Amino acid sequence: MNGSRRILVVDDDAGMVETLCDILALHGWETERAYDGSTAVELAAGRDVDLLLMDYRMPRLDGLEAWRTIRARRPAARVVLMTAYASDDVVRRAEGEGVWRVLRKPLDVPALVALLESALPAPAE
């Protein structure tokens, strides 16, 4: 691992992915982007990614299913799942799948930044 923190941001809404990546870049994150679940699985396999910020609802492969595959390959990885629906059912299932946190949309950006900081603190300079 080099010194930079890496995060894979996955959402089928490109605008969401762009803005989140730009914000996280401001806070010193190296960001990878994916716009659907299967791309996320491929990227996570090819790169050294330990933290994911992933939307729950996506075409083809939803966030939880993608996470299940990724987790099997990278047990150390953590995921923050975003959902606009946030029904109790989703939350329960997510917890069962070892999702680290479930965040409801709309996101409280400062809180998100703080949460991600706590997951992978910036390396001390």
Added chain:
Amino acid sequence: VSLIGRLSLRWKVPALLAIVLAAAVTTFGLMAYGVVRRAAIAAAVARQASVADQIAQLAQAGLGNLTRQVAEVASEPALVSALRDPANATAMAAAHTTLARLARDSALLVSVELRDREEKQVDAVGRPVPVRKSVVPAVSADSVSRSGFYLAGDRVVYDVRAPVRDGDRHIGWVVVVRPPATTGQGVRVLAQLIGEEAVLLLGNADGSFWTDLRGPVQRPVPSLGGIPYERDGRRRLSAAVPLPRTPWVLAVEMPEDVVLAPTRALLRNLAVLAVVIVVAAALAGERLTRSITAPIVGLTARAESIAGGSPPLPAQPIHRQDEIGRLARAFAVMADSVRQAREHLESQIGERTAELERALAQLQQAQDELLRKERLAMLGQLSSSIGHEMRNPLGVMNNAVYYLEMTLPDAPPKVKEYLALIRGQIRLSERIVSDLLDSTRSRPPESASVAVPDLLDEQLARVTIPRSVRVERDLASDLPRAWVDPDHAGQILVNLVTNAIQAMDGTGGMLRVRAHGRDGRVCIEVEDSGPGVPVENLEKIFEPLFTTKARGIGLGLSVSRSLARANEGDLTVRNLAGAGAVFLLDLPADTRA
């Protein structure tokens, strides 16, 4: 329908009775009249015959004297001498004296004549009539004989003649011409025996001449078998007898109407009696029929009133024991049972109608509820889809604003102000979406035991209460716990409180929240001091999309009622006497404790 069919029995029966009786009486009367008439005629004819017989005997006696006188004169020698020698004046004078003596003795004589064998008048006393050979019957020269009647001038006469003999030789005749002489006595006898109307007729046996002793008359026909004949324009009956030793017939004649007068009087009496009988029978028939039809008319009126659907007329007391009485009693029983059946039916119909109305109302309510739920579900689905879809762009915008604020710390104040403005509007939009999603969230209730005061605290904390609104809580100390879905109950309370605050619309007022328990229920009242709900909107405010607010989508109260009902409760509203409205939330209490 014929006239007979239309007529009332009350008239038909008496009429029939009268017709039958009239026919019977008429037939009987005519038969009786016929018999009596025949008998009367037979009796009259018999009497006429007997009277004629008696008169004939009288006449016979009268004839005897004249016969003798003529025979004596015929044997006078003076007549013989005169006939022997008509030129001998002495003999002729002696003969004339003899004839005159005969004429004097019998005042009725028309003439007394002495004729020779050839009927030539030798001498005559009185007014001699021309000799009419035709009326001279075949006479015997041996004895006195009479001729038939004939007309001499205007008088009806006959001859009595006796032969004059000179020794054994017949030399001439003494002829007496005279009218029928028995009239006065005969007519008197007749009047005594039969009556003034009887007529005595004399005629020749050969029918050549008939007289009523005054003049010639048409020939009468003896009424054999009582058959009348017409003479002088009048129907008559007669009986005739021959007079012995004469060529005459004596007839007694009566006008038929006189003979039949008593019979006709009997017929008149019979007719009067018949009319009386028929009228009496008709009247009796009418009375009898009325005694039958009057109750039937009454029964018919009652039956018609029953058939017409009106309540039966009150029954009248029945005193009769006959068939009509039985009919009336049976009818009364039937009418009573009809009335009972009708009442029973009506009450049943009333019950059924009420049941149907109740069922219909329930059905209507259920349908309304179903419709409301359906609309709500659809709206919920739509709202949910839109809400969720809106969240993404809002999130992106939110991120963008955050990024711009982070990267432009030294931006001009106006840019910062606008960024803050955008952020605020995004937040507002997010809240609207959240509210929408909250208000349409529907999942089956998961009931739990809920402490109402705690729930109220939580929910009041979620609502921003303006400073102008005072809040008053009045919760019963023995308030039971409610058995509901806490989320649902919370959402209802938030909606009600929000609604109450909006009803007071900035002007401020009093928000009262009361709660008490009763009969296994928890009753929560949320009261405001706003303008109240217009009466026409009291139910509509629970319909989806109904709103009186300038802003809002009109789902809060509708969703609240649905949630309340899903939790086996209900939500209603009423206006307060002064101002304001109170919403009553009724929920099941937790009865396990």
